[in-house]
Amino acid sequence: MLDLAVLTLIATLLCLQSTILDAKLLVWEDGRPTIAFGPHYGKSMYEVANNELGYVNKMLASSSGDSAHLAEFNICLGLAILAEDEDCFNATISKRYGPAPHECDEHVEISLEVDGCRDYQEAHFVASCGICAADLSESIQEWADDREPDSEDEGWY
Ligand SMILES: [Zn+2]
Known part of the structure; x- marks a missing residue:
């Protein structure tokens, strides 16, 4: 049987791993998945995905085959557009990559x-x-x- 303390430790480690999402294309900022490159650096992905159609189309049209990370980024953009609201999107990202860093x-x-x-x-x-x-x-x-x-x-x- 797994000790509760061990489980808590594992949970803590998972939190630490999520401080930066894989390629730093997307980072957690104040509990929001935030774009960390390009023209929308520092902006909430949810807001950009739902307000900057030109950017979204450009990203989706770019050959994401070149980069697994970019492909992943585009999936996130899609998730942001499909999400019912920002909380749902945040929860989805949290499930996919681990929760935002927190105490x-x-x-x-x-x-x-x-x-x-x-x-x-x-x-x-x-x-x-x-x-x-x-x-x-x-x-x-x-x-x-x-x-x-x-x-x-x-x-x-
Ligand atoms: Zn926690």
């Missing part, structure tokens, strides 16, 4: 799960990263366990 700690999403039956119930927190879905429950649990209960907390359960 999992800063995107913690916590939910409360209740186990048990009618007579005995136990609640525990389930925490995960909102971006890469890394399981952060253990660190949240440690934080909760370390916390010295105040006298006011008595009877909290």
